Amino acid sequence: MEITFQCRKTPDGYLEKLRDFYNARDYLEWAAFHPGGKGWSVIPQSGHYANNGLPAQCEQFMKDLSKDGAKITRIFFSPQGGFSVHNDRGSYLKHSIPDDCNNAMWELNKKGKIVCLAFHPQGGWIVVNEKGDRDHGGNIPSGCLQDVEKLSQDQKKVVCIAFPPQGGDSWTVINDHGSYFSRSPPEEAYMYMGYFNQVCGPNQFVNYDTDGTGWTVAAKVTNHESATDGSKTVKILDVYQNIQEVLDDSCVGYSCTIGKSILGSFSWGQARTNADSPAQQFLPSTKINLASCAKVLTALAAIRLLAIKGISLDDNIGNHLPDFWTRDMSPAAKAITFRMLLSHHSGIKDKGWNETYDNLKDFFTSLNDKTSPDIWNPDGKKVYSNWNFAIFRVLLPVIDGFSDWSWDFQWPLAHHYVKIVQQHVFERVGVTGVDTEPPTSGSQASKYAYAYTFPGTERGIIHDQGTKVAGGGGWWATVEDIAQVLNSLNQNDGRILTSEQLRDMTGNAMFPIQNPPNAPFPEDPDPNHPTNPFARLGWDTTENAGGIRWIQKNGGLAGITTSIALFGGGIFGALLVNSNIAAPGAEVGWQFCNKCHVLASTRTSNIGRCPAGDVHDHKGSWTFCIPFNATPANSQKGWRWCKQCQAMTFAGGSKIGRCSQTGSNHDHGGSGEYSLVENLSSVPPFCQNQWAWCSKCQVLAWKGNGSGVCAEGGVHDHTGSGDYVLRRTAGADEVLRDAYVRAMK
Structure with a gap:
């Protein structure tokens, strides 16, 4: 059976050997660390073990117990350097094991092979055989013994007990069904125990480096949670792995959750880098x-x-704002409904992130027939605006009975809104401690995520003005908090919304089974009628075509991209990233020009002259990240930036090429060397091919929708060019959906 694993801070050569066995499909059976820091033993299912730094006698024991086709299955080390080696036939050899422990092993081994022997760093031992029989002696914490007892009930059997090197009240216990208890382990190790157990299969074993902070978590891969979407099956594990494939090493840090009936979570990278020392891991x-x-x-x-409160979503907001506001409001402003706000159909246009109380009051009380259509155009069409949601920071407290309009009431008003969301959303699913400001006390006060520009070598940003502008944004939470909310909606369990309310909120896309399997679900079938049943409330996207459900909301701030979704097959997901997403070793800021088709830099104030006339036009372009002073596999070096026309140009040949800015040769002064990946058999996620070299002007241009305009005259000539593949930046919403779609099989 396949065994997956993860480890951290292990001795030299250990991880490489785990990978060697895994790549050979000789999956991990057991692994252990020798006290002293550098010794280890890795035992795959074939029994063809690999060791490093073990005593000669231990090596000999393993050879002796491997004779005549027997396989080594276990090796255990005591803190004092003793060891016990076991094979699949129930034979074992031991050295410097305490007498009472040795006697217990002898008796238990008569009844069944030994599967676990663990030594507490402060003395004491516990041994378990394959029948579940066990014995212990010395200084084993009572809590550990209680956990062993609990995990041995109903004919279950403990298969692993491990003690971190700090000892004390710290341990991990795992049974043959994958259930486990773990007290005070390293946080990331604990995350992997939960992640593997929930989305891969039951945990196999955990081990801890005896003199440091290293650890290994190993689990069986049974893919026990999957979902059917139309005619295809989606494995939860595959969605997670697709996210990891795109994001690992391409952002500073992230956390994600993907689930159906089981809550799981995964994280990678750093919440804070050394630029904001001390660095902190990004955890669930x-x-x-x-x-x-x-x-x-x-x-x-x-x-x-x-x-x-018995108020309809189609009621006018003018009935529920402070009286001293509505005296000055126009009838049209008073007639805005809650549904219009929640579906972005109020006509209010985005005015940026400055939705303080005073600004909200000034804005809403001044809306009238003379208001500029650039600010408010109440024609019923959808216009996305943070102000549609920020006003609920006033509306909800008033509806809930807030009446303290004494001096400086804006903060009590905002905090009342916070309590409403806490009470009616998070506390309904058992979540506490979620707020609109980063935590200022407890362990999270020094561990919450900063926002970075990848790769995080410069100091990060703290977006901490949440309460002041909350409503359309401002909330701080963990992916575990969000998972509880999404799981409630996904299960339609009624804890937050009733089924009817959930249907209304998601524009009917929550319940695809009640519709013809290929029926289109248009976003806004009647954009001038904001009460249409498809106008989702709070979400960005609702789709339900071909049996696939996709209900999603994304978010973005400088250095942050987020997404939460309910999608096909009854799966929910969330992805929270604390930096832009870009290729490692690459430079961000390259875009396509709609007129000449050239790839040009947007990193300076000089836009660059376009050979088609005027300056480059990057409207609608993706942003690409180009390998810089690095040479990825399957790439060609020799590309340079022209600081005049801003184009990416090839400087590795005999011809420099004409610059559209100056009319003379390209100017590569100040440019580093870029490398372009070419001629791939398949295009990876978030990449675009059909980029080609122009043999006349030497630029890189996209030929996917025509030949563009060349500075040498006429159109680009791509004769002799390879097919270059560029990676583009992406948001959390794109990564999340791509991970799901690619998992459909």
Whole structure:
């Protein structure tokens, strides 16, 4: 059976050997660390073990127990350097094992092969055989013994007990069903125990480096949670792995959760880098600013509170604002409904992230027939605006009975909104401690995520003005917090919304089975009628075509990209990233020109002259990241930036090429060397091919929609060019959906 694993801070050569066996499909059976720091033993299922730095007598024991086709299955080390080696026939050899432990092993081995022998760093031992029989002696914590007892109930059997080197009240116990208890392990190791157990299969074993902070978590791969979407099956594990494939080494850090009926989570990278020392790992328990994903939280709280108060979503907001506001409001402004706000159909246009109380009051009380259509155009069409949701920071407290309009009331008003969302969303699913500001006390006060520019070598940003502008954004939460909310909606369990409310919120896309399998679900079938049943509330996207459900909200701030979704097969997901997403060793800021088709830099104030006339036009272009002073596999070196026309040009040949800015040769002064990947058999996720070299002007141009305009005259000539593949930047929403779609098989 396949065994997956993860390890950290292990001795030299250990991880490489684990990978060698895995790549040979000789999956891991057991592994152990020798006290002293550098010794280890790795035992695959074939029994063809590999050792490093073990005593000569231990090596000889393993050879002796491997004779006549027997396989080594276990090796155990005591803190004092003793060892015990076991094979699949129940034979074992030991050295310097305490007498009482040796006697217990002898008796238990008569009844069944030994599967676990663990030594506590402060003395004591515990031994278990394959029948579940066990014995212990010395200083084993009572809590550990209680956990062993609990995990041995109902004919289950303990298969692993491990003690971290600090000893004390710290241990891990695993049974043959994958259930486990772990007290005070390294946080990342604990995350992998949960992640593997929930989305891969039951944990196999955990071990801890005896003199440091190293560890290994290994689990069986049974892919026990999957979902059917139309005619295809999606394995939860595959979605996770697709996310890892794209994001590992391409951002500073992230956390994600993908689930159906089981809650799981995964994280990678750093919440804080050395630029904001001390560095902190990004963990599932790491809080991060959710950016605009907070709109879903506001919508959930609004839908629930309005229903409790007997107020329709189609009621006018003018009836529920402070009286001293509505005296100055126009009839049209008073007639805006809750549904219009929650579906971005109020006509209010985006005015940036400055939705303080005073600005909200000034804006809403001044809306009238003379208001510029650049700010407000109440024609019923959808216009995305943070202000549609920020106003709920006033509306919800008033509806809930807030009446303290004494001096400096804006903060009590905002905190009342916070309590409403906490009460009606998070506390309904058992989550506490979620707020609109980063934590200022407890362990999270020094561990929450900063926002970075990849790769995080420069100091990060703290987006900490949440309460001041909360509603459309501002909430700080962990991916575990969000998982509880999404799971409730996905299960339609009624804890936050009723089925009818959930259907209304998601524009009917929540329930695809009730519709013809190929029926289109247009985003806005009647854009001038904001009460249409497809106008989702709080979400960005709802689709339901061909049996696939996709209900999603994304968010973005400088250095943060987030996404939460309910998607096909009854799966939910969230992805929270604390930097831009880019290729490692690459430079971000390259875009396509719509007129000449050239790839040009946008990193300076000089846009660059286009050979088609005027300056380059990058409207609608993706942003690409180009390998810089690095040479990836399958790449060609010799590319340079022209600081005049901003184009990516080839400088590795005899011809320099004409610059559209100056009319003379390209100027490569100040440019580093770029490398372009070419001629791949398949295009990886978030990459685009059909980029080609022009043999006349030497630039890189896209030929996917025509030949463009060449500075040498006429169109580009791509004769002799390879097919170059560029990676583009992506948001969390794209990564999340791509991971799901690629998992469909």
